[in-house]
Amino acid sequence: MAQHEAQAYKDNGSPEEQSRRKFLANATLGVGGIMGLVLAVPLVGSLIPESLVDPAKSAGGVWADLPKSQFDKVAIKSPPVKITFNFKYADGYFPPSSDEQFVWGIKLSDQQAEAYKKLRPDLYAGASKIGYPAVVESFVIFSSICPHLGCRFNWVGDQSKFICPCHGSEFTPEGVKVAGPSPRGLDPLPFREQSGQAQVTWIQYKSGTPDRIIVSYS
Numbered sequence: 001m002a003q004h005e006a007q008a009y010k011d012n013g014s015p016e017e018q019s020r021r022k023f024l025a026n027a028t029l030g031v032g033g034i035m036g037l038v039l040a041v042p043l044v045g046s047l048i049p050e051s052l053v054d055p056a057k058s059a060g061g062v063w064a065d066l067p068k069s070q071f072d073k074v075a076i077k078s079p080p081v082k083i084t085f086n087f088k089y090a091d092g093y094f095p096p097s098s099d100e101q102f103v104w105g106i107k108l109s110d111q112q113a114e115a116y117k118k119l120r121p122d123l124y125a126g127a128s129k130i131g132y133p134a135v136v137e138s139f140v141i142f143s144s145i146c147p148h149l150g151c152r153f154n155w156v157g158d159q160s161k162f163i164c165p166c167h168g169s170e171f172t173p174e175g176v177k178v179a180g181p182s183p184r185g186l187d188p189l190p191f192r193e194q195s196g197q198a199q200v201t202w203i204q205y206k207s208g209t210p211d212r213i214i215v216s217y218s
């Protein structure tokens, strides 16, 4: 009896049965793979800011208006302008919400705009590269978050620098790091003008790394 059971256990079945089993195994793997893809594609897609995929779209509060009264002060040769704005955002699991942030705006001359790639090579190549134009219509809009450990830096007019109060990182008006522990220069944000309205996408990059890694966005 025990020998019969052992033989039955070892019996691989007829060629038809083997082929049926193989088909069922492949079909299970195939269905599992498709279900994985169905779940993964929207998840990965949801991690990419829509504005970076299609600059014309602004769904989900991705593009936020910069108040005209503040943005209009951004001019060539003027000190950087602090611009406070609100944006709405939607998290799939919570009701729509809003937040207030501020950015720093500068406007470059034509020569400065042309030279910006040489001045800020970190924005155009390697792991610190950004996936959108740093200069749009001669404007650069900086995140207000210090790339070192996330404090808010200020513009110090008598030194013509951005200076972070936490650990003393210093940056030129164009965002080049010139002193302190920050591992990279300032982070420009996606910017556009739509029918005369300046808009920005709020992105938070990882602190303390030379690479630009998106942590969150509006």
Ligand code: FES
Pocket (backbone or CB within 6 Å): 146, 147, 148, 149, 150, 151, 164, 165, 166, 167, 168, 169, 180, 181, 182
């Ligand atoms: S957080 Fe800005 S220098 Fe440390």
